[in-house]
Amino acid sequence: xxxxxxxxxxxxxxxxxxxxxxxxxxxxxxxxxxxxxxxxxxxxxxxxxxxxxxxxxxxxxxxxxxxxxxxxxxxxxxxxxxxxxxxxxxxxxxxxxxxxxxxxxxxxxxxxxxxxxxxxxxxxxxxxxxxxxxxxxxxxxxxxxxxxxxxxxxxxxxxxxxxxxxxxxxxxxxxxxxxxxxxxxxxxxxxxxxxxxxxxxxxxxxxxxxxxxxxxx
Amino acid sequence: xxxxxxxxxxxxxxxxxxxxxxxxxxxxxxxxxxxxxxxxxxxxxxxxxxxxxxxxxxxxxxxxxxxxxxxxxxxxxxxxxxxxxxxxxxxxxxxxxxxxxxxxxxxxxxxxxxxxxxxxxxxxxxxxxxxxxxxxxxxxxxxxxxxxxxxxxxxxxxxxxxxxxxxxxxxxxxxxxxxxxxxxxxxxxxxxxxxxxxxxxxxxxxxxxxxxxxxxxxxxxxxxxxxxxxxxxxxxxxxxxxxxxxxxxxxxxxxxxxxxxxxxxxxxxxxxxxxxxxxxxxxxxxxxxxxxxxxxxxxxxxxxxxxxxxxxxxxxxxxxxxxxxxxxxxxxxxxxxxxxxxxxxxxxxxxxxxxxxxxxxxxxxxxxxxxxxxxxxxxxxxxxxxxxxxxxxxxxxxxxxxxxxxxxxxxxxxxxxxxxxxxxxxxxxxxxxxxxxxxxxxxxxxxxxxxxxxxxxxxxxxxxxxxxxxxxxxxxx
Amino acid sequence: xxxxxxxxxxxxxxxxxxxxxxxxxxxxxxxxxxxxxxxxxxxxxxxxxxxxxxxxxxxxxxxxxxxxxxxxxxxxxxxxxxxxxxxxxxxxxxxxxxxxxxxxxxxxxxxxxxxxxxxxxxxxxxxxxxxxxxxxxxxxxxxxxxxxxxxxxxxxxxxxxxxxxxxxxxxxxxxxxxxxxxxxxxxxxxxxxxxxxxxxxxxxxxx
Numbered sequence: 004x005x006x007x008x009x010x011x012x013x014x015x016x017x018x019x020x021x022x023x024x025x026x027x028x029x030x031x032x033x034x035x036x037x038x039x040x041x042x043x044x045x046x047x048x049x050x051x052x053x054x055x056x057x058x059x060x061x062x063x064x065x066x067x068x069x070x071x072x073x074x075x076x077x078x079x080x081x082x083x084x085x086x087x088x089x090x091x092x093x094x095x096x097x098x099x100x101x102x103x104x105x106x107x108x109x110x111x112x113x114x115x116x117x118x119x120x121x122x123x124x125x126x127x128x129x130x131x132x133x134x135x136x137x138x139x140x141x142x143x144x145x146x147x148x149x150x151x152x153x154x155x156x157x158x159x160x161x162x163x164x165x166x167x168x169x170x171x172x173x174x175x176x177x178x179x180x181x182x183x184x185x186x187x188x189x190x191x192x193x194x195x196x197x198x199x200x201x202x203x204x205x206x207x208x209x210x211x212x213x214x215x216x217x218x219x220x
Numbered sequence: 221x222x223x224x225x226x227x228x229x230x231x232x233x234x235x236x237x238x239x240x241x242x243x244x245x246x247x248x249x250x251x252x253x254x255x256x257x258x259x260x261x262x263x264x265x266x267x268x269x270x271x272x273x274x275x276x277x278x279x280x281x282x283x284x285x286x287x288x289x290x291x292x293x294x295x296x297x298x299x300x301x302x303x304x305x306x307x308x309x310x311x312x313x314x315x316x317x318x319x320x321x322x323x324x325x326x327x328x329x330x331x332x333x334x335x336x337x338x339x340x341x342x343x344x345x346x347x348x349x350x351x352x353x354x355x356x357x358x359x360x361x362x363x364x365x366x367x368x369x370x371x372x373x374x375x376x377x378x379x380x381x382x383x384x385x386x387x388x389x390x391x392x393x394x395x396x397x398x399x400x401x402x403x404x405x406x407x408x409x410x411x412x413x414x415x416x417x418x419x420x421x422x423x424x425x426x427x428x429x430x431x432x433x434x435x436x437x438x439x440x441x442x443x444x445x446x447x448x449x450x451x452x453x454x455x456x457x458x459x460x461x462x463x464x465x466x467x468x469x470x471x472x473x474x475x476x477x478x479x480x481x482x483x484x485x486x487x488x489x490x491x492x493x494x495x496x497x498x499x500x501x502x503x504x505x506x507x508x509x510x511x512x513x514x515x516x517x518x519x520x521x522x523x524x525x526x527x528x529x530x531x532x533x534x535x536x537x538x539x540x541x542x543x544x545x546x547x548x549x550x551x552x553x554x555x556x557x558x559x560x561x562x563x564x565x566x567x568x569x570x571x572x573x574x575x576x577x578x579x580x581x582x583x584x585x586x587x588x589x590x591x592x593x594x595x596x597x598x599x600x601x602x603x604x605x606x607x608x609x610x611x612x613x614x615x616x617x618x619x620x621x622x623x624x625x626x627x628x629x630x631x632x633x634x635x636x637x638x639x640x641x642x643x644x645x646x647x648x649x650x651x652x653x654x655x656x657x658x659x660x661x662x663x664x665x666x667x668x669x670x671x672x673x674x675x676x677x678x679x680x681x682x683x684x685x686x687x688x689x690x691x692x693x694x695x696x697x
Numbered sequence: 698x699x700x701x702x703x704x705x706x707x708x709x710x711x712x713x714x715x716x717x718x719x720x721x722x723x724x725x726x727x728x729x730x731x732x733x734x735x736x737x738x739x740x741x742x743x744x745x746x747x748x749x750x751x752x753x754x755x756x757x758x759x760x761x762x763x764x765x766x767x768x769x770x771x772x773x774x775x776x777x778x779x780x781x782x783x784x785x786x787x788x789x790x791x792x793x794x795x796x797x798x799x800x801x802x803x804x805x806x807x808x809x810x811x812x813x814x815x816x817x818x819x820x821x822x823x824x825x826x827x828x829x830x831x832x833x834x835x836x837x838x839x840x841x842x843x844x845x846x847x848x849x850x851x852x853x854x855x856x857x858x859x860x861x862x863x864x865x866x867x868x869x870x871x872x873x874x875x876x877x878x879x880x881x882x883x884x885x886x887x888x889x890x891x892x893x894x895x896x897x898x899x900x901x902x903x904x
Contacts, residue, residue, distance in 0.1 A: 034456040034509045041505035042463065049498040056494075056551075058487030062726035063899050065791055066774070067487040067551070078775045078903055104821055105752040105890040109882050113821040116858030124858070167750045266808065269841035276845045281763015343761035347802040377701065389704055396708045404716060408724075416796035418723040420803045425720060429712070469711035477719060482773035483803060484790045486726075489719060555778050559769060559807035630807065633782030637810055638837035644808075645839060 095190065099179030102172050106164065107180075115184040121159055123152035126184035129220070135177065135191040137217035139199035142173050145208035163208065170196040229313060234590045236315040237306060240322040241590060242673075244302035245583065247330050249669060251294025252662050258287040260655040267645040267652070277341040285345045285352035286337055292350060292430075293333055293361070296571065299579045300394075300438050301326070301368045306586055307445060308372045308391050312379030316371060325367040332360035348409065348423035350430055355410035362402045369395035386461045387441040393469055394437035401429045417484050421477065428476030431570055433469075439534065439578040440468075443511050446531050446581060451518045455510040464506035471499040478549035482558060490551075497549035504542025511535035526601030530581035533609060537573030541566060556631060561648060562623025565616045572658075573612050580604070580665065587672060596671035604664040611657030614650055622647025727792040734797055738896045747797035748890060755887025758880045760802060762843070769804035772813045772893065775903050784818075785811040786893055787902040794893055809840055816892040824885040825861050825877055833867055846881040849873055 058064040066072055104113065111117050115126035125131055130152055131138070145163035149156060164173070174193040181188040265271055265280040272278045309316050316322070336357035339345070344354035353361070372395045376388060405426040408414045414422060448455050455461070477485070477493030512535045515522060522528045544566045547553050557563060584601055588594050595601060626644040629635045725731070734745040748756045759765075772786030780786055790813055795801045819827075826833055829847050831840040847861070852874050859882075860874035869875055877885070896902055 034513055035460055037509060038457050038460045038463070038502075038506045042502050045499050045501035045505075048501070049495045052498060053491060053495045056487065056491045058491065060488045062486045062488070062722075062731075064487055065485075065789060065899055067491060071774075071776070075775050075903060078781065101816065101890065101892065105748075105886045106750050108821065108886055108889075109751050109879075112858045114858050118858055164750075171744075265841070266839065269839050273841045274844050276762075279762055279843070279845075280841055281766040284766045285763055345761065345763060347760045347763075347765040347800060347804075349805060384700070392701070392704055393708045396705065397712050400712055400716075404720070408720065413800070414720075414724050415728040416798060417792045417801055417803065418720065418727050419801045421723050422720055425715065433712070466707060469708050470714075471711075473711050473715040474719065479805070482777055483771045484792050484795060486792070489723065492719065551777075558778070559805065561806075563805070630783075631779035633779050637783070638835055641808070641839050642837045 095175055096179055096182065099175035099177070100183075102168065102176040103179050106168065107176060110161070115180070121157070122161075123150065123155070123157045125180050125186070127186060128152055131181055131186050132188045134217045134219060135195045136199055137214055138177050138191065139173060139196040140203055140214065140217070141209060142168070142177070143196070143200055144203055144206050146210070147208040148210040148212075150211050160208065165200060170194075170200060230310060231589065231592075233309055233313060233315055234306070234586070235592070237309050237319070238590050240316065240319050240326070241302050241306050241586070243323050243326045244298045244305075245587070245669070247326055248295050248298035248302060249662075249666050251290050251298060251330075251333075253666065255287060255291035255295050256655065256659040256662050258283060258290055260652060260659065262287040263648065263652040263655055267648045276343065282340055282343070282345060285340045288350065289333070289337055289340060289353050292571070293336075293353065294330075296435060296575065297365065298326070298329070299576075299583070300435060301329075301365075303442060303579055303582045303586075304391050304394065304438050305368065305372055305375070306590075307387060307441060307582070308375050311381070311385055311388050311391075311445070312376050313381045314375050314378045316375050317378075318371075321367060322371055325364040328360055329364035332357040332364065336361075346409075348419070348427075350427045351405055351409065351423055355406065358402070358406040358410060362399065362406065365402065366399045369399050386444040386458070386465065389462075389465050390437040390441035390444065390468075393465075394434050394441070397429060397437075397473075398434045401426050401434070420480065420483070421485065421489065424479050425473075425476040428479070429473055431567070432472055432475065435571060435575040437468075439575040440507060440538075442578045442582045443507075443531060443535060443538075446527065446578075446585060447511055447514055447535070450525070450528055450531070450585075451514065451521055453514065453518060456513045456517070457506055457509045460506055461510060464503045464510075467499055467502040471496045472503065475500065475545070475549070478554075479563075481549075481551055481554045494549045494551070497545050500542070501546055504539060504545070508535075508539040508542065512539050524602070526598070526605060527581050527585045529602060529605040530577045530584065530608075533605070533612075534574050534577040534581065537569055537577065537612075541570045541574060544569070556624060556627035558627070560623040560627040560630070561619045561644065561651075562627065564651075565619035565623060568619075569612070569616050573616070577608065577612075580608070583665075583669075587669070591672060591676070593672065593675070595668055596674070597668055600664045600668050604661045604668075607657050607664065608661040611654045611661060614657060615654035618647050618650035622650075727796065729796050732793040732796050734793070736898075738898060738901075741896070743895045743897065745793060745797055747799060748887060751883050751886040752890040753799070753887075755883035755885070755890075756799065756802070758884040759887055760800060762884075765802050765804045767806060767808035767840070769807055769811045770813045770891065771803050772811060774900075780811060781903070783810070786814045787904060788893065788896070788900045790893055791897060791900045793897055793899070812888070812891055813893055814891065816889045817894055819888075821885050821889060822862070824888055825881065826863065828881060828884070829861055829863070829875065830867055833863065843881075846878055846884070848876050848878055850876060 056067040058067050066075075110122040111125050112122075115124060117124040123130070141161065143163065143165035146161040147159075149158045151157075168176070170193045173196045174191045177191040177196075180186065181191065261272070262280070262284045265273075265283060269280065273280075276282075305316060305322070333353075336353035339354040339357070340352060344356075345352045346355070373392060376392060405422060408422045409419055413419060444455075444461070448458075474492055474496035477489050478497050479493070481490045481494070483490075511531075515528075515532050515535055522532050548557050548563070548566060584595070622644055626640060626647070629640045629643070630637075736743055747753070770790075772788065772790045773780045774789035775781035775787070795803075823834065827840075828843045830842045830844075831838045832842075849869055851872055852860075853872075856874045857876055860876050863869070863875065894902075
């Protein structure tokens with residue numbers, strides 16, 4: 004892209020503001036040499052910083068230099084890092100509680116008491132104590148129609164959660180529910196949920212009538 | 221195309237570009253007023269959280285977002301459009317053609333922004349700084365700004381003068397970069413969002429380039445123009461200004477990543493931002509010499525000259541914020557300053573101290589030239605300056621000191637968090653006080669603009685109310 | 698600078714280089730295919746999730762209220778800043794933690810504590826009470842209350858299961874209860890889901 008500048012005239016700007024650079028100041032250190040000094044200093048600093056702290060340009064490296072990892076390890080408590088105190092242990096009740104509180108709490112409430120006239124309680128509920136295969140099916144495909152819980156009738160909708168939670172998560176949440184708020188039933192295994200998912204296949208929401216075969220009490 | 225033959229070249233160009241300048245100036249001042257109110261409100265809510273709290277549309281998060289949108293996109297962009305178009309036209313010695321399109325672009329810009337601000341009140345805001353406006357106004361805003369930028373570049377390409385000044389480099393860089401960063405942000409964040417933390421990286425890149433390569437560029441262009449013109453002397457280091465520009469454009473665009481230090485990003489990304497900030501020392505030193513150095517050598521001319529007062533402050537603010545950019549990017553310093561109100565002070569210094577003060581400077585210089593008459597209340601110009609000066613110092617200094625203390629305390633786990641909250645509230649009160657001064661300064665500007673335009677308004681009204689008999693009489697009044 | 702052509706090239710290189718080598722590189726290396734979201738660390742299964750269902754709605758509420766104005770969601774590494782000492786997290790948050798989220802809300806200001814691990818610090822009931830009136834729970838706080846997230850209504854018989862249990866001045870009058878709206882429930886579910894209590898190869902917890 005070349006400019007044809009021969010037809011262009013000189014601007015009035017040049018005539019009245021003298022921007023052509025002539026260093027006519029008699030100063031000891033010329034402003035331009037300060038500028039050059041700044042260029043050298045900043046390039047040197049930049050190169051040093053880049054060399055020391057680039058973390059090898061590795062996108063999985065979050066520590067800018069190698070000495071930091073050992074410094075961090077020394078910050079641990081008397082257990083000295085990852086030994087002891089079981090920080091890596093997996094607590095199923097805690098995990099299940101997290102899933103409950105982020106998915107089920109909206110309707111069944113944090114107290115497990117549900118909402119009168121709308122959502123049945125889970126606390127000390129006879130349904131929670133029933134066959135895990137029953138519970139897995141309800142959670143996977145949802146439930147609609149009349150249902151009696153603790154001598155109270157409810158008739159609303161429980162949304163299917165099979166596409167939102169995986170088998171492990173459903174099992175953990177059920178395990179949590181079955182031991183919380185006065186419930187005393189045992190844990191639910193992910194395999195049960197997997198089998199329930201396979202056997203139910205793609206289906207609409209259950210009604211209590213359809214679930215009769217798993218209600219054995 | 222030859223301009224008006226009855227006036228001399230520059231003045232003729234100014235007169236012909238009157239309409240876009242006035243339209244963008246009005247929009248800017250209207251938003252400035254609105255932003256001043258919300259700036260005060262947002263600041264007040266940080267230390268008086270229960271104030272006006274019962275409604276969702278005035279909750280502090282939304283008020284902050286409204287303030288930022290109104291101030292940056294309402295005032296900032298409108299005045300940037302006004303000044304950049306005037307300046308490129310002047311330096312090119314060309315009239316801007318098809319000015320009606322620019323005015324339509326202005327209308328759409330302000331309409332889209334209004335819709336966006338209402339959207340924020342209703343809750344459609346985003347969680348990225350400077351990108352809070354709902355994504356549905358992204359396209360109209362982009363198109364309006366694209367028109368301005370294309371018109372600016374076209375004006376340059378049609379230039380009748382042969383020189384290629386520093387001001388023009390910076391203006392062209394701004395015109396080329398602003399549309400690009402908008403496209404990137406809109407597509408990578410809203411149209412087809414990138415995964416995970418890369419969003420924060422895009423947002424930070426956008427924010428830094430918006431502040432420096434759009435607003436900063438236009439401010440620097442304004443200073444490169446005004447300072448030698450008003451002092452009537454060479455800039456001290458104009459010969460190496462080109463190097464500053466190269467560093468600005470090649471390294472300055474990388475600075476955004478430095479703000480993310482300590483965050484969930486690979487070390488090399490953050491280091492790249494810090495390295496870019498270190499290279500920017502070149503830019504700040506050279507422009508520091510050119511602006512602040514030249515002004516200092518001719519400081520006797522500054523006192524009493526309103527335009528030069530604003531320009532001098534902006535030059536000093538540029539130097540100080542440059543020091544800030546370099547220091548605050550370093551990991552050791554950022555450990556304390558990050559997440560504190562010190563960063564608010566720094567951003568404000570750049571956006572208001574450098575950019576806005578330069579824009580005020582150019583407006584106080586240009587509007588009389590465009591309209592062909594002087595400011596009716598000349599004392600208000602320097603009053604505006606001193607009020608703004610007090611306001612800026614009152615905001616930046618306490619927030620810097622308070623922010624540093626806040627950072628130190630936050631890093632010390634022995635200090636309970638409630639204690640950190642308590643004492644940093646006191647420092648934030650200064651910001652609310654500062655906004656009162658800044659708003660008074662804005663009112664001074666608005667009054668002066670209304671005053672200088674009175675003859676035009678009066679002529680308009682006269683024209684409109686002239687009776688039929690006069691017109692039929694066929695006498696030219 | 699001699700001409701528009703050379704200026705254009707320089708500007709183009711400047712803005713495109715940073716876009717490509719920083720942003721596009723970021724996309725290439727920090728996406729879900731590069732960063733496995735289902736992996737084994739020290740023999741434990743770790744699954745990274747986005748925020749789904751109720752918690753996802755809650756993230757939307759969080760964004761719409763502008764909580765990002767005062768809160769961050771990123772833990773700096775132990776030894777850098779006071780995050781570890783203040784028990785805001787026991788390891789640095791890394792890109793993999795956020796890789797499946799819809800809109801990442803890292804935040805850039807801490808006028809309130811960091812929230813990356815807030816789900817493990819408080820119970821649901823605490824969150825509801827805090828959002829209703831923060832000064833009930835903390836003597837000195839700059840956090841505003843969010844009364845529009847709750848409904849005050851009359852009840853007969855026994856109070857609703859999800860009514861807030863409040864004390865002191867904030868207890869509603871006889872026969873009235875304060876009940877969270879759907880937005881509040883979603884928001885609390887989101888806050889409860891904020892937890893980085895698992896190890897990753899690039900970031901291991903320190904106790």
